[in-house]
Amino acid sequence: MNRHLPLCLVLLTAVAGATSLGACSSDNGGNTSSNTTAGNPGGTGTGGAGGAGGGSTSSSGEGGDIFSSGATTTTTGSPEICDGIDNDGDGIIDNVDVGGDGICDCLAIATLGVRGSAGIGDVFNTWLNDRSDNGAIDLNDAVLTPQLLAPYQVIVAQNLSQIGRAYSPDEIAALEGWIRNGGGLITLIGYADTSERTNVNSLLAPFDVSYGPEPILPKQGGTTIPITDWTTHPTTAGVSAVGFDNGYPVNGDAEVIATKDGWVVARAKTINEGHLFLWGDEWITFDSEWQDHPEYQVEHYWVNLIKWLTRESECQVPIPPQ
Ligand SMILES: [Ca+2]
Ligand SMILES: [Ca+2]
Numbered sequence: 001m002n003r004h005l006p007l008c009l010v011l012l013t014a015v016a017g018a019t020s021l022g023a024c025s026s027d028n029g030g031n032t033s034s035n036t037t038a039g040n041p042g043g044t045g046t047g048g049a050g051g052a053g054g055g056s057t058s059s060s061g062e063g064g065d066i067f068s069s070g071a072t073t074t075t076t077g078s079p080e081i082c083d084g085i086d087n088d089g090d091g092i093i094d095n096v097d098v099g100g101d102g103i104c105d106c107l108a109i110a111t112l113g114v115r116g117s118a119g120i121g122d123v124f125n126t127w128l129n130d131r132s133d134n135g136a137i138d139l140n141d142a143v144l145t146p147q148l149l150a151p152y153q154v155i156v157a158q159n160l161s162q163i164g165r166a167y168s169p170d171e172i173a174a175l176e177g178w179i180r181n182g183g184g185l186i187t188l189i190g191y192a193d194t195s196e197r198t199n200v201n202s203l204l205a206p207f208d209v210s211y212g213p214e215p216i217l218p219k220q221g222g223t224t225i226p227i228t229d230w231t232t233h234p235t236t237a238g239v240s241a242v243g244f245d246n247g248y249p250v251n252g253d254a255e256v257i258a259t260k261d262g263w264v265v266a267r268a269k270t271i272n273e274g275h276l277f278l279w280g281d282e283w284i285t286f287d288s289e290w291q292d293h294p295e296y297q298v299e300h301y302w303v304n305l306i307k308w309l310t311r312e313s314e315c316q317v318p319i320p321p322q
Protein backbone atom coordinates (compact mmCIF):
# COMPACT_ATOMS: atom_id res chain seq x y z
CA MET A 1 0.00 0.00 0.00
CA ASN A 2 2.63 2.54 1.01
CA ARG A 3 4.77 1.79 -1.94
CA HIS A 4 6.60 5.09 -1.79
CA LEU A 5 8.06 4.50 1.62
CA PRO A 6 10.89 2.10 0.77
CA LEU A 7 12.67 4.75 -1.29
CA CYS A 8 12.59 7.06 1.70
CA LEU A 9 14.21 4.50 3.92
CA VAL A 10 16.78 3.53 1.38
CA LEU A 11 17.74 7.18 1.15
CA LEU A 12 17.91 7.51 4.89
CA THR A 13 20.06 4.45 5.19
CA ALA A 14 22.39 5.42 2.41
CA VAL A 15 23.26 8.78 3.83
CA ALA A 16 23.14 7.82 7.51
CA GLY A 17 20.40 10.27 8.39
CA ALA A 18 21.75 13.25 6.48
CA THR A 19 18.63 13.41 4.33
CA SER A 20 15.64 15.08 5.95
CA LEU A 21 12.23 13.45 5.91
CA GLY A 22 10.99 16.48 4.03
CA ALA A 23 12.50 14.91 0.94
CA CYS A 24 10.58 11.74 1.65
CA SER A 25 7.24 13.39 2.19
CA SER A 26 7.19 14.90 -1.26
CA ASP A 27 7.56 11.40 -2.60
CA ASN A 28 4.67 10.13 -0.50
CA GLY A 29 1.57 11.40 -2.22
CA GLY A 30 3.16 14.26 -4.05
CA ASN A 31 1.75 16.85 -1.68
CA THR A 32 4.13 19.65 -0.90
CA SER A 33 1.91 21.39 1.61
CA SER A 34 2.28 18.68 4.21
CA ASN A 35 3.46 19.36 7.70
CA THR A 36 6.18 16.72 7.71
CA THR A 37 9.11 18.95 8.41
CA ALA A 38 10.29 17.43 11.65
CA GLY A 39 13.04 14.85 11.50
CA ASN A 40 12.12 11.68 13.31
CA PRO A 41 14.60 9.70 15.36
CA GLY A 42 12.57 6.56 14.83
CA GLY A 43 13.03 6.78 11.10
CA THR A 44 16.77 7.02 11.36
CA GLY A 45 16.89 4.11 13.75
CA THR A 46 14.87 1.77 11.61
CA GLY A 47 16.73 2.86 8.52
CA GLY A 48 20.02 2.03 10.12
CA ALA A 49 18.81 -1.45 10.91
CA GLY A 50 18.16 -2.02 7.23
CA GLY A 51 21.73 -3.18 6.73
CA ALA A 52 20.72 -6.59 8.00
CA GLY A 53 18.00 -6.85 5.40
CA GLY A 54 20.01 -9.24 3.26
CA GLY A 55 18.78 -12.11 5.35
CA SER A 56 15.15 -11.25 4.97
CA THR A 57 14.59 -13.50 1.99
CA SER A 58 14.13 -16.35 4.42
CA SER A 59 10.79 -14.81 5.34
CA SER A 60 9.27 -16.62 2.40
CA GLY A 61 9.71 -19.78 4.35
CA GLU A 62 7.31 -18.51 6.98
CA GLY A 63 4.48 -18.10 4.52
CA GLY A 64 2.53 -21.07 5.77
CA ASP A 65 1.72 -19.61 9.15
CA ILE A 66 2.28 -15.91 8.90
CA PHE A 67 -1.26 -15.15 9.97
CA SER A 68 -1.02 -17.20 13.13
CA SER A 69 -2.22 -15.14 16.05
CA GLY A 70 -0.20 -17.08 18.61
CA ALA A 71 2.29 -15.18 20.73
CA THR A 72 5.01 -17.68 19.90
CA THR A 73 5.07 -17.00 16.14
CA THR A 74 8.42 -17.90 14.66
CA THR A 75 10.19 -14.92 13.16
CA THR A 76 13.03 -14.65 10.71
CA GLY A 77 15.31 -12.64 12.95
CA SER A 78 15.40 -9.84 10.39
CA PRO A 79 14.47 -6.42 11.76
CA GLU A 80 11.17 -4.96 10.59
CA ILE A 81 11.52 -1.82 8.47
CA CYS A 82 9.00 0.39 6.66
CA ASP A 83 9.08 -1.21 3.23
CA GLY A 84 5.69 -2.87 2.71
CA ILE A 85 7.18 -6.28 3.54
CA ASP A 86 6.85 -8.44 6.66
CA ASN A 87 10.61 -8.53 7.22
CA ASP A 88 10.57 -10.32 10.57
CA GLY A 89 7.98 -12.86 9.50
CA ASP A 90 5.64 -12.33 12.44
CA GLY A 91 2.60 -11.99 10.18
CA ILE A 92 2.28 -8.19 10.27
CA ILE A 93 3.70 -5.91 7.59
CA ASP A 94 5.72 -2.91 8.82
CA ASN A 95 4.92 -3.28 12.52
CA VAL A 96 7.58 -0.83 13.71
CA ASP A 97 7.24 1.33 16.83
CA VAL A 98 10.69 2.29 18.07
CA GLY A 99 9.33 4.68 20.68
CA GLY A 100 6.74 2.23 21.99
CA ASP A 101 4.07 4.95 21.81
CA GLY A 102 1.40 2.78 20.19
CA ILE A 103 1.47 4.61 16.84
CA CYS A 104 3.11 2.59 14.08
CA ASP A 105 6.20 4.44 12.83
CA CYS A 106 5.40 3.39 9.24
CA LEU A 107 1.81 4.72 9.37
CA ALA A 108 0.62 6.40 6.18
CA ILE A 109 -2.14 8.80 7.25
CA ALA A 110 -3.72 11.79 5.52
CA THR A 111 -6.32 14.42 6.35
CA LEU A 112 -9.06 15.83 4.13
CA GLY A 113 -10.54 19.29 4.54
CA VAL A 114 -9.38 21.87 7.04
CA ARG A 115 -8.75 21.49 10.72
CA GLY A 116 -10.86 23.07 13.40
CA SER A 117 -9.87 26.22 15.24
CA ALA A 118 -12.30 26.33 18.16
CA GLY A 119 -9.81 24.65 20.51
CA ILE A 120 -6.05 24.83 20.98
CA GLY A 121 -3.59 22.55 19.20
CA ASP A 122 -3.99 19.96 16.47
CA VAL A 123 -3.53 16.24 16.96
CA PHE A 124 -2.20 15.90 13.40
CA ASN A 125 0.74 18.23 13.89
CA THR A 126 3.18 17.79 16.75
CA TRP A 127 1.50 14.84 18.43
CA LEU A 128 1.40 12.59 15.38
CA ASN A 129 4.70 13.83 13.95
CA ASP A 130 6.41 12.80 17.16
CA ARG A 131 5.01 9.27 16.91
CA SER A 132 5.36 8.25 13.26
CA ASP A 133 7.99 8.76 10.59
CA ASN A 134 5.75 10.52 8.08
CA GLY A 135 3.25 12.48 10.16
CA ALA A 136 -0.07 13.29 8.53
CA ILE A 137 -0.22 14.41 4.91
CA ASP A 138 -2.60 17.35 4.40
CA LEU A 139 -4.71 16.57 1.31
CA ASN A 140 -7.11 19.46 2.06
CA ASP A 141 -9.23 20.04 -1.08
CA ALA A 142 -7.43 17.62 -3.40
CA VAL A 143 -9.62 15.84 -5.96
CA LEU A 144 -10.18 12.30 -4.66
CA THR A 145 -8.93 9.65 -7.08
CA PRO A 146 -7.85 6.04 -6.57
CA GLN A 147 -4.27 7.11 -7.28
CA LEU A 148 -4.35 9.88 -4.69
CA LEU A 149 -5.77 7.66 -1.96
CA ALA A 150 -3.86 4.43 -2.61
CA PRO A 151 -0.72 5.27 -0.57
CA TYR A 152 -2.64 5.81 2.66
CA GLN A 153 -3.75 3.37 5.34
CA VAL A 154 -5.84 5.87 7.34
CA ILE A 155 -7.68 9.03 6.26
CA VAL A 156 -9.27 11.58 8.58
CA ALA A 157 -12.07 13.76 7.20
CA GLN A 158 -12.05 17.13 8.96
CA ASN A 159 -14.17 20.17 7.98
CA LEU A 160 -15.16 19.44 4.37
CA SER A 161 -17.37 22.49 3.93
CA GLN A 162 -14.44 24.73 2.94
CA ILE A 163 -13.19 22.86 -0.13
CA GLY A 164 -15.12 25.08 -2.53
CA ARG A 165 -17.15 22.41 -4.27
CA ALA A 166 -19.35 19.39 -3.73
CA TYR A 167 -17.60 16.04 -4.09
CA SER A 168 -18.34 14.50 -7.49
CA PRO A 169 -19.73 10.98 -7.98
CA ASP A 170 -16.26 9.90 -9.15
CA GLU A 171 -14.66 11.21 -5.96
CA ILE A 172 -17.28 9.52 -3.77
CA ALA A 173 -16.67 6.26 -5.64
CA ALA A 174 -12.91 6.62 -5.26
CA LEU A 175 -13.15 6.92 -1.49
CA GLU A 176 -15.68 4.09 -1.30
CA GLY A 177 -13.36 1.84 -3.30
CA TRP A 178 -10.40 2.76 -1.12
CA ILE A 179 -12.31 1.72 2.03
CA ARG A 180 -13.56 -1.51 0.47
CA ASN A 181 -9.94 -2.32 -0.42
CA GLY A 182 -8.83 -2.00 3.20
CA GLY A 183 -8.57 1.70 3.94
CA GLY A 184 -9.66 3.17 7.26
CA LEU A 185 -11.71 6.40 7.29
CA ILE A 186 -12.70 8.43 10.33
CA THR A 187 -15.02 11.39 9.89
CA LEU A 188 -15.33 14.39 12.22
CA ILE A 189 -18.01 17.08 12.35
CA GLY A 190 -19.17 19.99 14.50
CA TYR A 191 -17.10 22.83 13.04
CA ALA A 192 -20.20 25.03 13.27
CA ASP A 193 -20.52 25.73 9.56
CA THR A 194 -24.17 25.57 8.53
CA SER A 195 -23.39 23.51 5.42
CA GLU A 196 -20.80 21.22 6.94
CA ARG A 197 -22.90 18.03 6.76
CA THR A 198 -23.36 18.12 2.98
CA ASN A 199 -19.96 16.95 1.75
CA VAL A 200 -19.23 14.48 4.51
CA ASN A 201 -22.66 12.88 4.18
CA SER A 202 -22.12 12.49 0.44
CA LEU A 203 -18.91 10.55 1.14
CA LEU A 204 -20.69 8.40 3.74
CA ALA A 205 -23.82 7.66 1.69
CA PRO A 206 -22.45 4.46 0.05
CA PHE A 207 -22.19 2.95 3.54
CA ASP A 208 -25.73 3.89 4.70
CA VAL A 209 -24.53 6.14 7.52
CA SER A 210 -24.83 9.90 7.98
CA TYR A 211 -24.80 12.82 10.36
CA GLY A 212 -28.27 13.93 11.43
CA PRO A 213 -29.39 17.58 11.22
CA GLU A 214 -29.76 18.34 14.94
CA PRO A 215 -26.92 20.33 16.58
CA ILE A 216 -26.38 18.52 19.88
CA LEU A 217 -24.54 18.74 23.18
CA PRO A 218 -23.11 22.28 23.28
CA LYS A 219 -20.56 23.14 25.95
CA GLN A 220 -21.88 23.96 29.38
CA GLY A 221 -20.09 26.27 31.76
CA GLY A 222 -17.22 26.68 29.30
CA THR A 223 -16.28 23.01 29.30
CA THR A 224 -16.95 20.21 26.85
CA ILE A 225 -19.66 17.64 27.57
CA PRO A 226 -18.13 14.36 28.81
CA ILE A 227 -19.13 11.32 26.76
CA THR A 228 -19.22 8.41 29.19
CA ASP A 229 -21.49 5.71 27.73
CA TRP A 230 -19.29 3.44 25.60
CA THR A 231 -19.77 0.11 23.85
CA THR A 232 -17.07 -2.49 24.41
CA HIS A 233 -14.98 -2.21 21.23
CA PRO A 234 -11.27 -2.01 20.33
CA THR A 235 -11.59 1.76 19.97
CA THR A 236 -12.96 2.24 23.49
CA ALA A 237 -10.64 0.02 25.56
CA GLY A 238 -9.39 2.08 28.49
CA VAL A 239 -11.56 5.05 27.54
CA SER A 240 -14.09 6.27 30.12
CA ALA A 241 -14.61 9.90 29.07
CA VAL A 242 -13.79 12.34 26.25
CA GLY A 243 -15.25 15.77 25.60
CA PHE A 244 -17.87 16.88 23.05
CA ASP A 245 -19.13 20.32 22.05
CA ASN A 246 -21.86 21.23 19.61
CA GLY A 247 -21.74 18.26 17.24
CA TYR A 248 -24.29 16.17 15.36
CA PRO A 249 -25.88 12.75 15.95
CA VAL A 250 -24.45 9.77 14.07
CA ASN A 251 -27.17 7.82 12.28
CA GLY A 252 -27.48 4.76 10.09
CA ASP A 253 -26.45 1.15 9.64
CA ALA A 254 -23.35 0.77 11.81
CA GLU A 255 -22.49 -0.41 15.31
CA VAL A 256 -23.25 2.06 18.09
CA ILE A 257 -20.01 2.96 19.90
CA ALA A 258 -21.04 5.82 22.19
CA THR A 259 -24.22 7.59 23.28
CA LYS A 260 -25.18 10.66 25.29
CA ASP A 261 -28.66 11.83 26.36
CA GLY A 262 -30.31 9.49 23.87
CA TRP A 263 -28.14 10.57 20.94
CA VAL A 264 -25.66 8.26 19.21
CA VAL A 265 -22.37 10.15 19.01
CA ALA A 266 -20.14 7.45 17.48
CA ARG A 267 -20.60 4.48 15.18
CA ALA A 268 -18.19 1.97 13.61
CA LYS A 269 -18.45 -0.31 10.62
CA THR A 270 -16.19 -2.92 9.05
CA ILE A 271 -16.38 -3.26 5.27
CA ASN A 272 -14.31 -6.15 3.91
CA GLU A 273 -10.83 -5.35 5.28
CA GLY A 274 -11.70 -1.67 5.52
CA HIS A 275 -12.95 0.30 8.49
CA LEU A 276 -15.23 3.29 8.92
CA PHE A 277 -15.65 5.33 12.09
CA LEU A 278 -17.95 8.32 12.56
CA TRP A 279 -17.44 10.65 15.50
CA GLY A 280 -20.09 13.33 16.09
CA ASP A 281 -17.71 16.16 16.94
CA GLU A 282 -14.22 17.57 16.34
CA TRP A 283 -13.02 18.52 19.82
CA ILE A 284 -10.95 15.34 20.13
CA THR A 285 -8.52 16.92 17.62
CA PHE A 286 -7.48 19.67 20.03
CA ASP A 287 -4.49 18.92 22.26
CA SER A 288 -6.00 21.24 24.86
CA GLU A 289 -8.72 18.68 25.49
CA TRP A 290 -6.31 16.14 26.91
CA GLN A 291 -4.06 18.70 28.57
CA ASP A 292 -6.88 20.52 30.35
CA HIS A 293 -8.95 17.46 31.25
CA PRO A 294 -7.04 14.78 33.18
CA GLU A 295 -10.37 12.96 33.50
CA TYR A 296 -10.49 12.46 29.70
CA GLN A 297 -8.52 9.84 27.74
CA VAL A 298 -8.49 11.64 24.39
CA GLU A 299 -4.89 10.71 23.51
CA HIS A 300 -5.50 7.03 24.31
CA TYR A 301 -8.71 7.18 22.26
CA TRP A 302 -6.70 8.32 19.22
CA VAL A 303 -4.16 5.53 19.66
CA ASN A 304 -7.04 3.02 19.76
CA LEU A 305 -8.77 4.62 16.77
CA ILE A 306 -5.70 4.71 14.54
CA LYS A 307 -4.85 1.09 15.30
CA TRP A 308 -8.41 -0.11 14.62
CA LEU A 309 -8.65 1.92 11.40
CA THR A 310 -5.44 0.38 10.08
CA ARG A 311 -5.77 -2.85 8.15
CA GLU A 312 -5.26 -5.84 10.46
CA SER A 313 -2.32 -7.23 8.50
CA GLU A 314 -0.34 -3.97 8.47
CA CYS A 315 1.32 -1.61 10.91
CA GLN A 316 -0.23 -3.16 14.04
CA VAL A 317 1.83 -2.35 17.14
CA PRO A 318 1.04 -2.87 20.83
CA ILE A 319 -0.84 -0.13 22.65
CA PRO A 320 1.10 0.86 25.78
CA PRO A 321 -0.66 1.09 29.12
CA GLN A 322 -1.86 4.57 30.05
CA1 LIG B 1 6.42 -7.98 10.76
CA1 LIG C 1 8.58 -4.16 6.69
Ligand SMILES: [Ca+2]
Pocket residue numbers: 042096097098099100101102103104105131132
Ligand atom coordinates in the same frame (compact mmCIF):
# COMPACT_ATOMS: atom_id res chain seq x y z
CA1 LIG D 1 5.57 5.30 17.07
